Amino acid sequence: MKSTSLVITYDVGTTGIKSCLFEIGETIRLVSSAMEGYSIRVLDNGGVEQDPYEWWQAMCSTTRELLKNTGVDPSQIKGISFCSQMQGLVLVDETGEPVRPAMSYMDQRAQEELKKELAYGIQIAGSNIFKLIKALRITGAVAASVKDPVWKYKWVENNEKDKFKRVYKWLDVKEFLICKLTGKFVMTQDSAFATLLYDIRKGKEGWSQEICKIYGVNIEHLPTIIKSTDIVGGITEKAAKELGLKEGTPVFGGGGDASLIGVGAGAVELGDTHVYLGTSGWLSTVVDRSMVDTSHRIAAIVGAQPGKYNYFAELETAGKCLEWVKDHLALDEINIYLKKIDVVQSKESQYASLYDYMSEVIDTIPAGSGGVIFTPWLHGNRCPFEDPNARGIFFNISLETGKTELIRSVVEGVCFHIRWFLETQEKKVKTSKIIRLVGGGALSDVTCQILADCTGRIIETIDSPQNAGAVGACALVAVGLGIIDDLSVAKKLILPSKRFEPNMGNKSIYDKNYEVFKRLYRSNKKNFALLNES
Template structure:
């Protein structure tokens, strides 16, 4: 029998509400998307209004149901796939104390230095605190963007707000609280705080780590599994969402946990690459692994049996969005004029992104010598530097927009190769890699990635909705439709395959070496200009 559920994909710039049917497959029935603002403030701060997430969730839910004549009665459950490592401080009523601090927020430099940068050090980190944290949690809050330093930043800089705090939540946990009134946090979100004890038989927030970094354990919510039904929609929330009161709400997971599941990369050594606003390389592993040199760690996911060895790129698709707005957008007037003279370009190309892909399709591998670095908001892996920035390197008089746009895609792919190679120093990755996210919609991007990595690339249906598919899988377990997350593989089918073009790979091998040298050669300048 068919089961209908709603999965919310809560991204950096918008929420996508997806109605799915679960039977012998996972089928997307309808969806609606709504954007919201990202507030970039001084000193590296990046914030969002939690009510923007909730209001967008409510309006898109109504739209999906009403425009498709679907009764709220048929919806058997809701869950989330969301951006991670945000900081949402709420009071006892679940109301936000202040705007949420995004995972991109990097202003807590002093707090990180005071927390980990004193005493005997290795690689700029306090040896005792780092080793103790690694022993208990399997990781250490070595990045200025980790939530613990955001928490400490509020404590140090906004004491009045900190005094009002009842609980520390992440993005999806705030939405769960609004829907159910429950203060909970899934295991993957709890791990991402770097305060979670992952040792067998001791799972939960660690009193030792909290005391070491001065975190009030009363601020930490109850920890639940991704597949748990954590509550039911309240009367007030049901009215706002246009859903039935009492509808089950499942824990769900962060994007880093569920996108791999939605991709079907659920068995040990399965590797997937995500190309959305951010990007990453992730491989399923069976044990705790940490590489401080390259800032890669095995993180807790939605499955209890495995970890995800995870290397993150802060800005991936965001780089292409930047190109669209600052290099390509003025082309709109050109093809609007053509619309009046010839056939409408809008009938040929669904979006400006499609038009961009068409315009650069004949640019040769290597973009005629131009190399782009995708560090538009600093970088985490394989090097941690919030001062790093993007650049177009080796521009000549002959360089045009098409080469610049083409080089942006290549630059993102070069960085993903760097992360893949760093991952392989510790783990075995798969020969065939699943590519998901909005970037997987463009065949040109898929082929460039295949050529740069010299690996076969597979894509699946609706790769831009794959996080929501992962949320459906955990609901399917919670609803007893399937027994375990590993069974997701039978739902997820390959749509396209891309084989490396060896001639292009030879060029990319040469350019990749130069790409990696650009950070080393410009590190001091980045620090002078951006510190």
């Protein structure tokens, strides 16, 4: 019988951290998990911030909870790693302490910095043509979004000069936690690429002095670049005491969510397409070269596998839209129902989850939501159009429209946006006929079926789809420890658990509603700007 190894991986999301204990043997098996949330602060000026210490505290408490619940001795843990949110900005001093709150990937306060540095002169897709061409040649992408981290960096430089003087290194989310663990300032290749300062050209991989000069970035602020499977170092004595782990336990580089969730979904071969529906959402296809669609803000990003890229289209508020519906539209109705069936005394009930309840209720509403169409742009949009002023719309409400139609229209709106991604990606690459769906959205069979119907694709899910990123991080540790040869093995270990075929009876209604959905942005672009432009 093959020997097994225990590892811990941390899925560091937008609103919480999930710590997972895995056993690696013939398969990757989830033994136990623990989760803890943390706050996110939305500012009036478009800023979105988090406290890095809350990430660390949540990591420590969930690690201790894992060990307590499983009875595992810390000496049995062979390594730890991360899957984390990306394109944040954590500026730290020489001791590794933050000089200010972390700026989230959703932060969009740096509009003036973007306009001043990039949106001037002769432009293509809102970017200066000369800077755009140079950036595409060197980095494979261009910092054309106000949410790209370089503009956050420039905003701090321009608006918080005293704090900026204290900056020693520019880190991302997991890199801050790695620094807390090991005392080392590093960044994995995928996170380095996400800064859009990374030279992807063969033989020149690394920070680009030329691009840093273009954007006015001090290259000394950038940390050492490592591979996702590299051992950064061992856990320090101080960190080990706080975590409850053994000093010296190997810490691996890990990866960002955009890199590892696809690995955990089993979408690791060329042409494999997966969809992630969590707080944010995306569609990604594995390709073998760098490519970019500047007009639609889609780019092939460096992934966790050498020589492979993820052609990536992002929606920043996917599951967040359902969260908004739960909190502001359906909560009273749901609470009445829960009291009626006395679910409080029956925690094992299928209705204990409010999201499960919503899914079951909207399944009673016919496809098309009675003609109501929702746009899922609650915090602006990045792809296939870039507009921080875009917002959500409930379109075509009538006297017959009820809450359940509105709720279903939100799910359909997210799925329409995914279809838009597919349609746009198909102009450059061939996407797969069978799509793996992971993230919390994959827990709902109703959502899976709506996505199949809206896109016309076969949708497959996996066991514990909400843990796909943690599984991907576990696969990295397995490679780093020499347990498996490379990440291509992951496909054999992650098999589909459910399959959803498109219902062709719903095709005509979804085709019609989708065409209207796409027109809503163009029809309301000026109105969005009038209402929301700062």
